[in-house]
Amino acid sequence: MTDALPTPAYVFDEKALRARIGFLREHLPSAKLCYAMKANPFLVESLASCVDLFEVCSPGEYRICERLKIAPAQIVLSGVYKERADIFRIVGQCGDKATYTVESPSQLELLSDAARACGLRLPVCLRLSSGNQFGMDKAAIGRIVEKRNELPLDIEGIQYYSGTQKKFEKIRKEAEMLKAFLSELKENYGFAAKRLEYGPGFGVGYFQSDAPVDETALLRDFCALFEDLPCGLVLEMGRFIAASCGEYHTKIVDIKYTDGMRYCIVDGGINHLNYYGQTMAMKLPYIRHHKTNGDAAENLWTVCGSLCTTADVLVRSLPLAGAAVGDELVFEKAGAYSVTEGIYLFLSRDMPRVYVRTEDGSLVLRRDAVSTDKINSKE
Template sequence: MSDFHYKNGELYTENVPVKTLAEQYGTPLYVYSAAHLRTQAGQLKTTLSQHLPADANAPLICFACKANSNIAVLDLLKQEGLGTDIVSLGEYTRARQAGISPDKIVFSGVGKTDTEIETVLKNGIHQINVESEPELERIARIAEKHKITAPVAFRFNPDVDAKTHAKITTGKHENKFGLTRDALIALYQKADAHAFIAPKGITSHIGSQLTAVTPFKDAFTRMRDLVEMLRAMDMPVTRIDIGGGLGITYTDETPPDLDDYARMVAEIIAPLGTQIILEPGRFIAGNCGILVSQVVHVKQGEKKHYLILDAGMNDLARPSIYDAYHPVMPVLENKAAEHIAYDIVGPVCETGDTFGKNIPLPVMEEDDFVAMTSSGAYGFVMASNYNTRPLPAEILVDGDTHKLIRRRQTVDDILALEIDI
């Protein structure tokens, strides 16, 4: 997190002091680093190009915007040449509003509705990733009705254990995602025979926050074998979408080495001569953001010291959903030797509203600011209005400057949608 660092005892995002932002915009507050987003996008592009054959087309990197869908973030990544992987009409609308061209948008997800399919077909989409037979039938019916050919890829479930958290494992046969090899081959043939379906290739995404390389290798190998089988049946395969999943460091995890990953793509996937599509989310955005919060109270419990923050599980859900820990950094560095082990909790009425237990920190006081690191992916996007708590504001820092990229929601915003009978 070099884009977040202490200078003269204060936490900075790039060249902007975090305390200044917290005081100006209030807390809880998401703060993102533009430099970090650019670095991650650049690193992925460069590493892939170093390993792929010189004459190969550049892969299409579609940022999985479920990780962070703020329009300003999508716009910034567009300027780095990235497209978007979307899973809803809402995300499609965001991507288009950010100016992302339809030929750089892929549509994933197991439950696309008629309205969603109709809208993307009419307005343009690079491919719809099909996850089941009823979904193909639905797409075929809509495509035929509007006389628009639907470009599709089929999501392969390779039955590979991603060795990550059970709730973000997606490539085992017991998971709801994708198709087995035989089911996929049968659907591919059906699609190829349909006048308004254009099968383009296959896609697979086996899970998120992968730290081991082997599951990628196993999945890629099974994808390659499947493409060879399809081609042996004269099926046209011009694209392979290898999904996302690259892990990041939150505390002490060792993410896959990017060179190893790119080498595998070059050795296993590239020889098939297709367009290569990637859908990274967390790798691009995870370490671009912090959630800044203020200490409401320091409570001395019977057995514990509690640091009660103004951010709760509704603002950052990952600790309560995945038992994740986002390291907590005081915004003003306190070099005092005395540390206290705190349970760091939010104000929401749930015991699960806990960000960390027995976390040693310098002695903290009411009104101090803290930052929860690595919160750029699956942070704001998972925030809710639980306990009628308004959604936080979001800030994008770029060098010496910063911009408010989403204003704080108000209670009036929330209540405006309700109808008093």
């Protein structure tokens, strides 16, 4: 099915993606699922009928939702920077069907202005900071909740996200903190939240050295943390949904032996592939080797990309049997962030093609190769 696939390319598996959502639905039965589309916007179309909500963090992400005709009721408009013209346009289109996050007092004022201009009460979630530039502290949220009746906004609840690849103990502490904060808001201001939108930041095992995780047990223990939550729970996830549903395909275009080291040069590179937690290509991700020749002795290879920098090393000490020009290397668990975090413009190389493998196994081209030389020069 991928024998003639032009490389480099991403392949995102729709069947695996929907199976992933089914697994999460089964083991998180009381929660709504919100897909953080920054993880991989190419999956939005496939997920439109599978998830409850999409976290949309920029005007560009919103335009993607527009083109795909995502229902306003599925949109949570987030982002640390909300530009006035964009907000007024989006509120004019989505009105009180979408949910809007508030990350600062100035965003509160902006959304209030937009609500008054449209004659609507907009549903909002107040983002609680985890100690960085995002969101507001508890005192600021308390002041907003206290004057909520003066606002043209309906405060639905709290949004909280502190990072990715978190250990369960940190998640447990956050759950206790969030429940306590909701109780404080009820006790101090008579405010009963309708929802908690929480990004748990569950970990993804990208490397063969990572300890295996029993996800069924993980989600069971997670659900127990929120059994006594006094409101609805929305789980905002990107990596945990998408990572396992995508692959990155690249071909070996040259091999060489230099000072006793074996090198494979591939037609892709670090401008296309990004594993969270990788350090100088020392960790070994999950890779399949599609060979063009027969059996041969296994040797250790350093796999390098096609960029003119010594940093372009995808993996060191990769065991390969009979590596040869024309072989394909398939990097697994590339469904989240690589397609959007790559340093695409470096060296003016083409951006990879993007394919989706549909439920029937066929490959559909979602984006052809894109030349970047015109972006990097005067027209």
